[in-house]
Amino acid sequence: MQAELPFYESPEDALRAAVQALGGAKKVGALLWPDLTIDNAGRKLLDCLNTSRSEKLDVSQVMRVFSLARDAGCDEPFLWFAAGIGYEARPVTRDEQVDRLTAVIEASSKTLSTAVAALERLQRTGIARVV
Secondary structure: OHHHOOOOHHHHHHHHHHHHHHOOOOHHHHHHHOOOOHHHHHHHHHHOOOOOOOOOHHHHHHHHHHHHHHHHHOOOOHHHHHOOOOOHHHHHHHHHHHHHHHHHHHHHHHHHHHHHHHHHHHHHOOOOOOO
């Protein structure tokens, strides 16, 4: 898999490739900063991706760019990023995401049911009172 990855010189290059796959800085900038004009948001994004500038994206914005790129079918920038820090990543299918969320919901429901039952026992015995 790694042999197929393009080479980027920096994380900013990988992010720039993701931004280009999404239609460019103006389009992505407007998604990251909807309160700015399209031109200003695009310039701000380009500044954030310029290694000689002090402006930088925060972690959640980086994740959003990679997520949007994934949704657009562009995995390579994130896969390069992951490989650069020693991970071999792969896209997660929609079915896998549904399975993971279902497991979390089932575990949470079980915990909630147990807590409700414990609270009801306490209330019946008069040890705890809910105001």
